[in-house]
Amino acid sequence: MRLSRYFLPVLKETPADAQIASHRLMLRAGMIRQQAAGIYSWLPLGYRVLRRIEQIVHEEQQRAGHIPLLMPTLQPADLWQESGRYNAYGPEMLRIRDRHDRDILYGPTNEEMITDIFRSHVSSYKDLPLTLYHIQWKFRDEVRPRFGVMRGREFLMKDGYNFDLTREDALHAYNRHLVSYLRTYERMGLQAIPMRAESGPIGGDDTHEFLVLADTGESGVFYDSEITDLRFGDRDIDYDSVEQCQGVLEEFTSRYARTDDTHDEAVFQEQVPEARRREARGIEVGQIFYFGTKYSEPMGATVATQGGERVPVHMGSHGIGVSRLVGALIEANHDENGIIWPEGVTPFHCGIVNLKQGDAAADGACEDLYKALRAKGLDPLYDDREERAGAKFATMDLIGLPWRITVGPRGLKNGVVELTCRRTGESEEMTPEAAVARVAEIYAGI
């Protein structure tokens, strides 16, 4: 993309309403525009990041064998009356009345609807196990939205639902989700720690939240410092293997790690040596639940067993806060100059800064770089504006592309351009061809 033809409304000054780094930077980098309290438009740059995160979630869900579908944002109230949650949910649920005076609602979650879909099409144990998911906008009418997209009212979320014949099968689904979530977050360049959590209004017997450590997190967390050394890495997991999934779960959840909701100081002190006890704050970016027959029983989601008996299915639900992750990623990856995107989610793979627009050598070298990078399947952002070098650098730093190729007449005289890493600030001079090769190599494994 050529910046002169793109839409990137960056702000020099910080909007007064933004309090935390991610919100401030998303506004300044022209990623979002607030339309109402907790409701945002996603401008092109922000939309690119959102879509990349969404894409990673899709890929990892399907790798784990889960099946995508798409349910509507608006739901009829009667499904919720059936489950008993229409009255239980409270004012957080946005309730609307249509022209025929029918009660509908903007879905805060989809357990009822997915259960309805399941019960009308599945009736045999032979169709199990089944895990369906979608990535869809939700609405929760928070009393006090804040922190930009981290706690908006409208938010994009992946929510998935597993249907299993037995409790054991459902617990495997739970474990499988935990494993796939670890892998999902790691691909985004995030460490998200599974922590034992309260079940909240979704309800359930077993639940873990995934938290990204950040000072601006909404939850207090307590954990064994050894847990931050764990890496999922690129291990090859058979998602159908009960043992393998169970093993990963044990590895990642055996050490003490809890949010303040479930924190038990006595247990913490007993299980964790003092030197390894950590107290910090975290941003919740996902949660997994096992809730058994909580919805299948009242809503009649049953299947016939081998013996012909009809039994309610065992279910769980699992969420990843896709839009919230954009904010969480920035909270975990920024400095005083702006955002620093991990390679896995960056809106553009690298930036090209032309220090002297209009200089034949510089313009030509930039065009060549631009084409060469694209030929490698990369997506560069070429700053071809008639701006001073300082302004271009400041913009690049702000929007946080992990790599920058700087091209100027001075370097070109020696046949070199400069490749700079946004995170470390280190830069190296090399030929344009070498820079293209290096950037391509960096992204080859991502």
Place this chain on the structure above:
RNA sequence: CGGGGCGUAGCGCAGCCUGGUAGCGCGUCGGUUUUGGGUACCGAAGGCCGCAAGUUCGAAUCUUGCCGUCCCGACCA
């Protein structure tokens, strides 16, 4: 939902107390200049001063109500 702010140009703000021609900086547009970390100068455009009612000869300014929005707390992914 309790407590406290704030709504004036795209953004950041002053003016309000003490009523009388709506301002500044950034950005934008035109020009000159400059060109390796937000360059300098000249010029220009851009406002129902959140909305409504009231007081007044006269309201951005005072009063009342409403709306929006932000912060702290409670709540929440």
